[in-house]
Amino acid sequence: MDNAVETVSSSALAAVAGVKSTQLRKDLGFVGQFGTRGLGYKVDVLSEAITATLGGTSLQSVILVGVGNLGAALLRYGGFHREGFEIVAAFDMYPQDVKLKADSKVVLQGMDEMWGVIQSEGIKMAIMAVPAKAAQSVANELVDAGVQAILNFSPTVLQVSDQVVVNNVDLALELESLSYFVR
Amino acid sequence: MDNAVETVSSSALAAVAGVKSTQLRKDLGFVGQFGTRGLGYKVDVLSEAITATLGGTSLQSVILVGVGNLGAALLRYGGFHREGFEIVAAFDMYPQDVKLKADSKVVLQGMDEMWGVIQSEGIKMAIMAVPAKAAQSVANELVDAGVQAILNFSPTVLQVSDQVVVNNVDLALELESLSYFVR
């Protein structure tokens, strides 16, 4: 049984991923067809296909504004890279006060550098983790400089032009949706 | 015009809240009817009704596990209280290493205290912000002790019994949904 090819079913994959098997099959369908009916997916084929798809997409550059507790956590958060994003620069009002772990490769800069970096790097997306008070003016500057999409962790509703998309992350809301299940 | 009652329309409210006016009216409808057709909502009536509704609901107790950068940010995050939750205790593997801002009222404890606190306080909900490696075993302990709902910031899919609800917060996913709008 040396050449045995390991296979895995959509239901097995779905179980570990925490989704329904139907959903998983549908999602895989967007990438291509590499399952075998009655058998499942060959692990090596699937793994290669996924790597190829992800690898083909180059990382999208993102900047982070506000490096307090939350900002620092986001910098260290591995997930962005996995989903195809790279935080290429981070900005804070008081960069000298921020202590980053030594393993961080991102250069921390003052707010006055932000506009220039967005322009020269052609940055289109920004993550905001600044205090509520500062949020609107930071957003204005981002949009002015050319940012088209903002992931906003500040507890404020940002007013931006219609061409700009804002995604507000409301952590408390996530908790609320859970509370319905607690009795 | 001394006794003039200020009113506000659903569209004005919706604009600042960043939602559609229809949605706002519908949401208010769940609480009760206090608008006046053709006129709008009287600010003081509306404000009182909302306060009463929110005040009536007592705060739900939640614990936080893992007080690294992200955990510390969550502790300081004002939004939970606003939505009716209160972080009543925080636990970390190395509590002595964690430096919290002086304004924090939450007592930080070691992991060995966790089970007892959940039991004695009857805690039903937990927020997890621990490293991926530790996530599953922490989840097991939480569930063992009686927690029924987990808000999980750790980048892991937790395997728990069907009676327990897990809400995974995937920050990268939020960013991904934005990227469709960037061209």
Add this chain to the structure above:
DNA sequence: TAGATTGTTAATCGATTAACAATC
């Protein structure tokens, strides 16, 4: 062939939005 499992279509569900009668 019989059992298993994919790929995909159709049904379901929930949430959002449009539309409009009620009415101030």
Add this chain to the structure above:
DNA sequence: TAGATTGTTAATCGATTAACAATC
């Protein structure tokens, strides 16, 4: 009365899930 705006129903949309023919 005419204009404005609510409260609510119906339509729309998107995402999830069930179901099943295809087929290994």
